[in-house]
Amino acid sequence: MNKILISFLLLIPVAIGVYKLNRSTTFQLFGEIHARIDTHQKVVALTLDDGPNEKLDTVLSILKSQQVKATFFPIGNLMEKRLMDITKIVNDGHELGNHSYTHRKLSFKTYNTIREEIEPTDQLIRKAGYTGAIHFRPPYGMKLFMLPLYLQQSNRKTITWDVCPEGNPDINSNPDKMAAFVIDKTKNGSIILLHPTNDGYESSLKALEPIILGLKKKGFAFLTVSQLLALQN
Ligand SMILES: [Zn+2]
Numbered sequence: 250m251n252k253i254l255i256s257f258l259l260l261i262p263v264a265i266g267v268y269k270l271n272r273s274t275t276f277q278l279f280g281e282i283h284a285r286i287d288t289h290q291k292v293v294a295l296t297l298d299d300g301p302n303e304k305l306d307t308v309l310s311i312l313k314s315q316q317v318k319a320t321f322f323p324i325g326n327l328m329e330k331r332l333m334d335i336t337k338i339v340n341d342g343h344e345l346g347n348h349s350y351t352h353r354k355l356s357f358k359t360y361n362t363i364r365e366e367i368e369p370t371d372q373l374i375r376k377a378g379y380t381g382a383i384h385f386r387p388p389y390g391m392k393l394f395m396l397p398l399y400l401q402q403s404n405r406k407t408i409t410w411d412v413c414p415e416g417n418p419d420i421n422s423n424p425d426k427m428a429a430f431v432i433d434k435t436k437n438g439s440i441i442l443l444h445p446t447n448d449g450y451e452s453s454l455k456a457l458e459p460i461i462l463g464l465k466k467k468g469f470a471f472l473t474v475s476q477l478l479a480l481q482n
Contacts, residue, residue, distance in 0.1 A: 274409035280401030285411040286438040286481035294477045295319040300446035301334035320474040322386040325350030325370035335377035344473035345379045356393045410442035424455035432463035
């Protein structure tokens with residue numbers, strides 16, 4: 250075998266390792282990452298990513314009628330255009346997290362670029378009146394070296410998820426199947442991820458209320474991410 254071929258073969262496991270590290274919801278090289286917490290209590294956190302857009306009002310009215318507090322991870326540049334929407338989220342008592350300013354993949358970005366994605370987004374969250382801890386959810390869940398390092402050095406926690414029905418082609422066009430999947434997979438301390446305001450995710454919006462009702466029926470109480478983390482600590 251020639252040297253080029255040997256080098257190529259040796260690189261395969263490295264590439265697989267980098268791929269897995271980038272997408273792991275439970276491991277990162279620096280700082281804290283949480284996909285769920287260990288608890289005997291029947292508690293769960295509902296996390297709603299992206300937006301805001303015109304569908305937010307529907308989401309907020311479902312949460313209000315069900316008396317559920319959720320954690321929203323909106324996108325910075327959309328928040329800037331619809332800051333009143335973010336204020337509504339705050340006034341309804343939900344938690345806000347940072348999901349970057351432009352929602353681009355941050356895996357191979359520099360420390361400075363990462364700072365430019367995170368800090369203005371935090372400022373918008375504060376401008377909307379939110380005063381609680383601000384956790385970070387990486388766009389597409391992707392992170393390698395610099396992002397976890399930045400988050401650790403700036404004292405931020407990475408929040409991922411352990412229940413997400415949307416990537417599953419068998420169920421993501423059917424709200425009933427989606428709700429059944431979430432209700433079945435949710436464990437004590439789970440963090441559920443949904444994108445109910447995104448275009449193409451109409452099933453997630455339709456499944457939101459059935460998910461809440463089904464989990465309540467199984468005895469689950471809904472907490473914000475910070476309330477959930479406080480139980481673990
Ligand atoms: Zn997102």
